[in-house]
Amino acid sequence: GEDVEQSLFLSVREGDSSVINCTYTDSSSTYLYWYKQEPGAGLQLLTYIFSNMDMKQDQRLTVLLNKKDKHLSLRIADTQTGDSAIYFCAESMRETGANNLFFGTGTRLTVIP
Amino acid sequence: NAGVTQTPKFQVLKTGQSMTLQCAQDMNHNSMYWYRQDPGMGLRLIYYSASEGTTDKGEVPNGYNVSRLNKREFSLRLESAAPSQTSVYFCASTRPGSYNEQFFGPGTRLTVL
Numbered sequence: 001g002e003d004v005e006q007s008l009f010l011s012v013r014e015g016d017s018s019v020i021n022c023t024y025t026d027s028s029s030t031y032l033y034w035y036k037q038e039p040g041a042g043l044q045l046l047t048y049i050f051s052n053m054d055m056k057q058d059q060r061l062t063v064l065l066n067k068k069d070k071h072l073s074l075r076i077a078d079t080q081t082g083d084s085a086i087y088f089c090a091e092s093m094r095e096t097g098a099n100n101l102f103f104g105t106g107t108r109l110t111v112i113p
Numbered sequence: 114n115a116g117v118t119q120t121p122k123f124q125v126l127k128t129g130q131s132m133t134l135q136c137a138q139d140m141n142h143n144s145m146y147w148y149r150q151d152p153g154m155g156l157r158l159i160y161y162s163a164s165e166g167t168t169d170k171g172e173v174p175n176g177y178n179v180s181r182l183n184k185r186e187f188s189l190r191l192e193s194a195a196p197s198q199t200s201v202y203f204c205a206s207t208r209p210g211s212y213n214e215q216f217f218g219p220g221t222r223l224t225v226l
Contacts, residue, residue: 008153031212042117042203042217043156050212088155092213099144099213100171103156 136204
């Protein structure tokens with residue numbers, strides 16, 4: 001199967017920027033996604049990027065995509081305690097009629113007040 | 114709209130018992146998915162249904178069966194539960210669209226003793 005890798009933990013101080021990194025393997029992925037999971041809840045889509053883009057900005061979130069290195073990152077500016085959660089990157093898998101996603105292991109972000 | 118709903122929220126089984134996890138969505142989505150989430154392993158796809166009347170195996174289908182009862186409902190059955198199936202199970206669905214966002218249910222926490 002595919003291998004989507006993320007570091008497991010990240011701690012930052014409130015107000016600092018957070019950068020969560022991900023490497024993926026399928027160069028044919030159409031979209032790459034960042035999902036957020038709060039404690040005891042399901043995943044919610046945070047943002048996504050189309051594979052022909054290098055960068056996408058959405059308020060405090062910046063997604064960078066380096067297709068050559070198959071590297072995706074999520075930057076959260078001015079990190080708040082409410083940003084504490086697990087963040088998953090995911091890549092789409094094109095070989096099926098459904099939009100199957102392959103998820104990374106998740107990065108648990110802890111924001112220190 | 115309730116979105117994606119799952120029942121039950123929690124379940125404890127003994128080894129060898131059977132049970133069915135229920136999932137329903139009221140968003141008129143075509144595709145539905147079952148994932149399991151284990152610590153340090155992210156989400157792994159068990160089965161999916163690209164459309165009503167079709168089901169296919171995902172990455173980890175052994176020990177599970179599914180039924181796409183109608184467009185709204187997609188159930189996951191454990192015929193003979195094993196401790197290795199202790200996990201959190203998530204159901205998701207996808208709307209057809211430009212970036213194929215998956216919407217997740219709140220999860221079912223299953224413990225097999």
